[in-house]
Amino acid sequence: MPKPKRPDLKREALKRHGVLNPHPHQVHHALFHEHSFFDPRDLVQVKYEMLRRARVDGVSISRSAAEFGLSRPSFYQAAAAFAQFGLAGLVPRKRGPRGGHKLTQEVLDAIAEAKATDPSLKPAALAQLLKQRLDVSLHPRSIERGLARQKKSQ
Numbered sequence: 001m002p003k004p005k006r007p008d009l010k011r012e013a014l015k016r017h018g019v020l021n022p023h024p025h026q027v028h029h030a031l032f033h034e035h036s037f038f039d040p041r042d043l044v045q046v047k048y049e050m051l052r053r054a055r056v057d058g059v060s061i062s063r064s065a066a067e068f069g070l071s072r073p074s075f076y077q078a079a080a081a082f083a084q085f086g087l088a089g090l091v092p093r094k095r096g097p098r099g100g101h102k103l104t105q106e107v108l109d110a111i112a113e114a115k116a117t118d119p120s121l122k123p124a125a126l127a128q129l130l131k132q133r134l135d136v137s138l139h140p141r142s143i144e145r146g147l148a149r150q151k152k153s154q
Helices: 009-016 043-055 061-067 072-090 105-117 123-134 140-153
Strands: none
Touching: 043 061, 043 072, 061 072, 105 123, 105 140, 123 140
């Protein structure tokens, strides 16, 4: 009977923090294959070494990017982020909206007022009410998430 695989804790940590390199097999620089300190799965380390290789070792940007499995535009983005924010700039940021942009305080107040008047109102009914009162189109699920966030913060 084969032994069960042990979980790769470093991989899990990299993934949890959003810095797991989706293409570690494309990192061809010798450091990442000769020394255990260098991990091609660590995207921050890969980007830093790519920048260092070009800036300190004088290798062309195209060659440096290719050795580390990244594109030239990725190099320039990493260089700008590193120049502005240091090492923290190499950590990928979450894409997309940063919150419910339609769930303004005015909308949340209208929801709270409606719920105070009639606690049995469901998100679908609240969505219709908001459309009528404030001319704001919200999906019922967005209302549910907004209410859940409000509940958590209280």
